[in-house]
Amino acid sequence: MSQLHVRQAKAIKGEIKIPGDKSISHRAIMIGSIAKGETNVSGFLASADCLATIDCFRKMGIAIQTDDSNHVIVKGKGLRGLEKPGQRLYVGNSGTTIRLLSGILAGQDFISEISGDESIQRRPMGRIAKPLRLMGGEIQGRKERDKPGELFPPLKITGGKLNGISYELPVASAQVKSAILLAGLYANGETTVIEKNYSRDHTERMLEHFGAPIAKQGETVRLTPAKELSANEVDVPGDISSAAFFMAAATLIPGSEVRIRNVGLNPTRTGILDILHRMGGAVEVENEVIGSGEPRGDIVVRSAQLRGIKIDGAIIPRIIDEIPIIAVLASQAEGFTEIRDARELRVKESDRIKTIAAELGKFGVTIEELEDGLRILGPAKLKGGAIESRGDHRIAMAMAIAGLVATGPTVINDADCVETSFPGFIDRLQPFI
């Protein structure tokens, strides 16, 4: 298991290109596989998570060609074209793969099994099993004695005839919303999902891009089953969740100025820009355009002095993956930053509330773990040390950025996990350390 060594950095200047968006890359493979015809994907994120999605669809008979320049061709066989996999599907570390794919599998006329690594086997699946069962799917999973009513992978999914439902999401989750909508493609009648706080809407946008009859009205998304989806080109923008690490580095290291090109700017994902503005950050968006149904543009960031703020409510789903790096920003901001309503962090790749508090604490930050968030006092003089990623990619990368502003060397142990979402992170960091 590799280590990542980081030292205090000088100003970072110039242009940075960020790999493709993880959420959109997963969806391009999944929706491309069940559409009819050839889907050409450019800017695909060839990270461990998205490669796991490709592997699952290949095991169901879909031909998918990849090359070294992030170009993927998916030879979709239509809504009824998947074949029963000859073995258990393996999603590695990817929550998006297991939850979205379960929605598709619930609508197939075969039985399948799906599981993943140790972290996946601890992640709750009751949230997808409940609506998929209401639609008529049969989902079985592993139970744990101290978590009655919850379900964990491996999952066994007996697909069959589904009926559309109207379902109000109890937690803001794009993965749950997407599982229901993808199952809805196979259902009799309309499927409606109602969400109180908006989560990322890449599935809705991509289904529309592939010709599905889907409409959004306020908090309600409605899907009527389509006969077929038609293949389309997908140009994947850079991942704003990956860009966030370099946005934070440029903000915190005095004299920095970076332009991050072609970053996805879907409004359900841009909470990090709002947070940086509220904290006093110097961040601007330029050259905004729409491609493949998704807005994208350049983000320009200069170093700035930050102030602590309160973060809660509707913005939380829009920054859900950025909270580890926001905690690092907060450690350098004047005063208290309080993050609330973020209980979901406890069931991510690690218990991120616990992990952030423990690992950022090792740098000498005054940080308090709250039941549904964190309270952080800044500005703290960070001291480098030995950090444990706990197998969580976003923890590894957030702590690496903390290492850039700390005095003394920092080592991130178990750093291979950055491959989950950001291959090349270390190479992009190298010029500055």
Ligand code: S3P
């Ligand atoms: C994702 C949704 C979010 C996010 C994850 C990717 C997606 O998870 O944290 O990294 O692609 O739909 P939840 O749906 O559990 O909030």
